Amino acid sequence: MCYAVVDLEMCSVPKAKRNKNYQWANETIQIGAVMLDENYNIVDKFMTYVSPQYGFITPVIERLTGISRQKLEGAPDMSTALKMFASWLPEQTILAAWSENDEMQIMREIKGKEIEFEGINKITDCWVDCQITFSEIIGNKRRYNLQEALNLSGIEYDLHIHDGLVDACNTALLFKKMKTEKVFSFSKYYLEADKETTCMTYSLGSLISRLDSVKMA
Numbered sequence: 001m002c003y004a005v006v007d008l009e010m011c012s013v014p015k016a017k018r019n020k021n022y023q024w025a026n027e028t029i030q031i032g033a034v035m036l037d038e039n040y041n042i043v044d045k046f047m048t049y050v051s052p053q054y055g056f057i058t059p060v061i062e063r064l065t066g067i068s069r070q071k072l073e074g075a076p077d078m079s080t081a082l083k084m085f086a087s088w089l090p091e092q093t094i095l096a097a098w099s100e101n102d103e104m105q106i107m108r109e110i111k112g113k114e115i116e117f118e119g120i121n122k123i124t125d126c127w128v129d130c131q132i133t134f135s136e137i138i139g140n141k142r143r144y145n146l147q148e149a150l151n152l153s154g155i156e157y158d159l160h161i162h163d164g165l166v167d168a169c170n171t172a173l174l175f176k177k178m179k180t181e182k183v184f185s186f187s188k189y190y191l192e193a194d195k196e197t198t199c200m201t202y203s204l205g206s207l208i209s210r211l212d213s214v215k216m217a
Contacts, residue, residue: 003036003094003128004046005175007167008102009065011055018054022112027055028078028105029067031085032164035093040176046088047165049075053113065162079115082106086119096128098146098171103127130175137184150174154187 009030018024028050035044049072057069076084097103106123109115134149135141150157150170155177157170178184 001092001094002038002090003040003096003175004033004089005036005096005130005168005172006031006033006102007097007164007171008032008105009067009162009164010105011052011057011061013052013055021114022054024105024108024112026105027052028081028109029055029057029061029072029075030065030164031081032166032168033085033088034165034168034172035090036172036176040172040179042169042172044088045165045169046085048081048084050081051075051077053077066160078109078113079117082110082115082120082123083117086117086122089122091122093122094126094128095123096130096171096175098149098167099131099143100127100129103129130171130178133178134174137178146171146174151189152186153177154185154189 008028009032010026011029013022013025013027029052030049031047033046034042035046037043049067051072057067057072062068075081095103110120110124131143131146131149135143138152144152146167147161150173153174155170155173157173158166160166161170
Protein backbone atom coordinates (compact mmCIF):
# COMPACT_ATOMS: atom_id res chain seq x y z
CA MET A 1 0.00 0.00 0.00
CA CYS A 2 1.31 3.46 -0.91
CA TYR A 3 0.10 7.04 -0.82
CA ALA A 4 -0.32 9.63 -3.56
CA VAL A 5 -1.08 13.23 -2.57
CA VAL A 6 -3.37 15.04 -5.00
CA ASP A 7 -4.33 18.66 -5.65
CA LEU A 8 -6.67 20.11 -8.27
CA GLU A 9 -6.97 23.59 -9.66
CA MET A 10 -10.36 24.63 -10.99
CA CYS A 11 -12.12 27.27 -13.01
CA SER A 12 -15.66 28.57 -12.66
CA VAL A 13 -18.64 27.28 -14.60
CA PRO A 14 -21.22 30.02 -15.34
CA LYS A 15 -24.81 29.22 -14.47
CA ALA A 16 -25.75 29.47 -18.14
CA LYS A 17 -23.36 26.59 -18.92
CA ARG A 18 -24.67 24.24 -16.24
CA ASN A 19 -27.23 21.58 -17.11
CA LYS A 20 -28.98 18.57 -15.60
CA ASN A 21 -25.85 16.44 -16.09
CA TYR A 22 -23.31 19.03 -14.94
CA GLN A 23 -24.81 21.18 -12.21
CA TRP A 24 -21.68 22.31 -10.40
CA ALA A 25 -19.94 25.68 -10.19
CA ASN A 26 -16.37 24.44 -10.74
CA GLU A 27 -14.45 22.38 -13.27
CA THR A 28 -10.94 20.93 -13.14
CA ILE A 29 -8.18 22.59 -15.16
CA GLN A 30 -5.12 20.98 -13.53
CA ILE A 31 -4.30 17.75 -11.73
CA GLY A 32 -1.11 17.63 -9.67
CA ALA A 33 0.03 14.66 -7.61
CA VAL A 34 3.10 13.21 -5.90
CA MET A 35 3.86 9.60 -5.02
CA LEU A 36 5.28 8.80 -1.57
CA ASP A 37 7.52 5.91 -0.55
CA GLU A 38 7.26 3.92 2.68
CA ASN A 39 9.01 6.77 4.53
CA TYR A 40 6.55 9.33 3.11
CA ASN A 41 9.20 10.92 0.89
CA ILE A 42 8.28 12.14 -2.60
CA VAL A 43 9.55 9.68 -5.22
CA ASP A 44 7.53 10.62 -8.31
CA LYS A 45 5.36 13.45 -9.65
CA PHE A 46 2.38 13.74 -11.98
CA MET A 47 0.91 16.85 -13.57
CA THR A 48 -1.45 17.55 -16.41
CA TYR A 49 -3.57 20.48 -17.42
CA VAL A 50 -7.18 19.66 -18.23
CA SER A 51 -9.35 21.24 -20.92
CA PRO A 52 -12.68 22.28 -19.37
CA GLN A 53 -15.91 21.35 -21.11
CA TYR A 54 -18.16 23.92 -19.45
CA GLY A 55 -16.01 26.46 -17.63
CA PHE A 56 -13.42 28.95 -18.80
CA ILE A 57 -10.43 30.86 -17.48
CA THR A 58 -11.36 34.24 -16.05
CA PRO A 59 -8.75 36.93 -15.28
CA VAL A 60 -9.20 36.17 -11.56
CA ILE A 61 -8.48 32.46 -12.06
CA GLU A 62 -5.47 33.24 -14.23
CA ARG A 63 -4.02 35.59 -11.61
CA LEU A 64 -4.68 33.09 -8.83
CA THR A 65 -3.35 29.95 -10.52
CA GLY A 66 -1.09 31.24 -13.26
CA ILE A 67 -3.03 29.06 -15.70
CA SER A 68 -3.94 30.87 -18.90
CA ARG A 69 -6.16 29.82 -21.77
CA GLN A 70 -3.01 29.33 -23.82
CA LYS A 71 -1.72 26.74 -21.34
CA LEU A 72 -4.90 24.73 -21.83
CA GLU A 73 -4.60 24.60 -25.61
CA GLY A 74 -4.18 20.96 -26.57
CA ALA A 75 -4.74 19.78 -22.98
CA PRO A 76 -6.64 16.51 -22.55
CA ASP A 77 -10.27 16.48 -21.46
CA MET A 78 -11.12 15.20 -17.98
CA SER A 79 -11.76 11.64 -19.13
CA THR A 80 -8.35 11.39 -20.80
CA ALA A 81 -6.62 13.18 -17.91
CA LEU A 82 -8.10 10.74 -15.38
CA LYS A 83 -7.03 7.78 -17.51
CA MET A 84 -3.49 9.19 -17.55
CA PHE A 85 -3.63 9.70 -13.80
CA ALA A 86 -4.96 6.19 -13.15
CA SER A 87 -2.23 4.70 -15.34
CA TRP A 88 0.38 6.52 -13.25
CA LEU A 89 -1.04 5.19 -9.98
CA PRO A 90 0.11 1.79 -8.69
CA GLU A 91 -2.48 -0.71 -7.56
CA GLN A 92 -3.73 -0.28 -3.99
CA THR A 93 -2.83 3.38 -3.71
CA ILE A 94 -4.48 5.58 -1.09
CA LEU A 95 -5.12 9.10 -2.36
CA ALA A 96 -4.65 11.99 0.06
CA ALA A 97 -5.76 15.59 -0.40
CA TRP A 98 -6.25 18.73 1.64
CA SER A 99 -9.99 18.73 2.45
CA GLU A 100 -12.70 16.68 0.77
CA ASN A 101 -13.10 19.16 -2.09
CA ASP A 102 -10.77 17.48 -4.57
CA GLU A 103 -12.29 14.05 -4.08
CA MET A 104 -15.80 15.50 -4.43
CA GLN A 105 -14.82 17.40 -7.57
CA ILE A 106 -13.43 14.30 -9.25
CA MET A 107 -16.52 12.27 -8.32
CA ARG A 108 -18.81 14.99 -9.66
CA GLU A 109 -17.00 15.16 -12.98
CA ILE A 110 -16.97 11.37 -13.32
CA LYS A 111 -20.74 11.39 -12.78
CA GLY A 112 -21.58 14.52 -14.77
CA LYS A 113 -19.40 13.60 -17.75
CA GLU A 114 -20.24 9.90 -17.57
CA ILE A 115 -16.58 8.90 -17.39
CA GLU A 116 -15.87 5.18 -17.35
CA PHE A 117 -12.70 3.21 -18.00
CA GLU A 118 -10.86 0.19 -16.67
CA GLY A 119 -8.87 1.11 -13.59
CA ILE A 120 -11.00 4.08 -12.57
CA ASN A 121 -11.41 2.42 -9.16
CA LYS A 122 -7.80 3.39 -8.39
CA ILE A 123 -9.09 6.97 -8.28
CA THR A 124 -12.47 6.44 -6.69
CA ASP A 125 -11.93 3.79 -4.00
CA CYS A 126 -9.83 5.21 -1.16
CA TRP A 127 -9.18 8.80 -0.05
CA VAL A 128 -7.74 10.45 3.07
CA ASP A 129 -8.75 13.98 4.10
CA CYS A 130 -5.55 15.58 5.43
CA GLN A 131 -7.42 18.64 6.68
CA ILE A 132 -9.53 16.53 9.03
CA THR A 133 -6.44 14.57 10.10
CA PHE A 134 -4.68 17.82 11.01
CA SER A 135 -7.64 19.05 13.05
CA GLU A 136 -7.79 15.73 14.88
CA ILE A 137 -4.08 15.83 15.69
CA ILE A 138 -4.29 19.29 17.24
CA GLY A 139 -7.64 18.58 18.88
CA ASN A 140 -9.49 21.45 17.25
CA LYS A 141 -12.67 21.26 15.16
CA ARG A 142 -11.71 24.28 13.08
CA ARG A 143 -10.82 23.51 9.45
CA TYR A 144 -7.55 25.28 8.61
CA ASN A 145 -6.57 25.99 5.04
CA LEU A 146 -3.35 24.44 3.80
CA GLN A 147 -1.22 27.56 4.13
CA GLU A 148 -2.39 28.14 7.70
CA ALA A 149 -1.59 24.55 8.63
CA LEU A 150 1.86 24.72 7.03
CA ASN A 151 2.66 27.95 8.87
CA LEU A 152 1.39 26.58 12.16
CA SER A 153 3.48 23.44 11.70
CA GLY A 154 6.70 25.33 11.01
CA ILE A 155 7.20 23.75 7.58
CA GLU A 156 9.26 25.52 4.94
CA TYR A 157 7.25 25.23 1.75
CA ASP A 158 7.02 26.44 -1.83
CA LEU A 159 5.20 29.78 -1.82
CA HIS A 160 3.89 29.37 -5.37
CA ILE A 161 0.54 28.18 -4.02
CA HIS A 162 -2.53 27.54 -6.19
CA ASP A 163 -0.50 25.41 -8.56
CA GLY A 164 -1.69 21.81 -8.47
CA LEU A 165 1.74 20.20 -8.34
CA VAL A 166 3.16 22.74 -5.88
CA ASP A 167 0.21 22.34 -3.53
CA ALA A 168 0.46 18.55 -3.78
CA CYS A 169 4.13 18.78 -2.78
CA ASN A 170 3.32 21.15 0.08
CA THR A 171 0.53 18.91 1.32
CA ALA A 172 2.91 15.93 1.17
CA LEU A 173 5.36 17.72 3.48
CA LEU A 174 2.65 18.19 6.09
CA PHE A 175 1.32 14.67 5.52
CA LYS A 176 4.77 13.24 6.27
CA LYS A 177 5.02 15.30 9.45
CA MET A 178 1.61 14.11 10.62
CA LYS A 179 2.49 10.49 9.89
CA THR A 180 5.98 10.41 11.41
CA GLU A 181 6.02 12.71 14.45
CA LYS A 182 4.86 10.95 17.62
CA VAL A 183 4.55 14.34 19.34
CA PHE A 184 3.51 16.92 16.77
CA SER A 185 5.77 19.99 16.89
CA PHE A 186 4.73 23.51 15.98
CA SER A 187 6.40 26.61 14.62
CA LYS A 188 8.28 28.69 17.19
CA TYR A 189 6.29 31.67 15.86
CA TYR A 190 3.29 30.29 17.69
CA LEU A 191 5.05 29.58 20.96
CA GLU A 192 4.62 31.88 23.95
CA ALA A 193 6.94 34.87 23.86
CA ASP A 194 8.54 34.10 27.19
CA LYS A 195 9.65 30.59 26.21
CA GLU A 196 13.45 30.39 26.02
CA THR A 197 13.59 27.30 23.86
CA THR A 198 12.84 27.73 20.16
CA CYS A 199 12.64 24.03 19.41
CA MET A 200 9.89 22.51 21.52
CA THR A 201 6.38 21.15 21.30
CA TYR A 202 3.18 22.69 22.58
CA SER A 203 0.86 20.90 24.91
CA LEU A 204 -2.33 20.58 22.89
CA GLY A 205 -4.49 22.15 25.59
CA SER A 206 -2.36 25.28 25.71
CA LEU A 207 -2.17 25.55 21.95
CA ILE A 208 -5.85 25.01 21.30
CA SER A 209 -6.79 27.82 23.68
CA ARG A 210 -4.73 30.21 21.55
CA LEU A 211 -5.23 28.95 18.01
CA ASP A 212 -8.23 30.99 16.96
CA SER A 213 -6.81 34.19 18.44
CA VAL A 214 -3.56 33.91 16.49
CA LYS A 215 -3.41 35.83 13.26
CA MET A 216 -2.02 33.45 10.66
CA ALA A 217 0.93 34.64 8.54
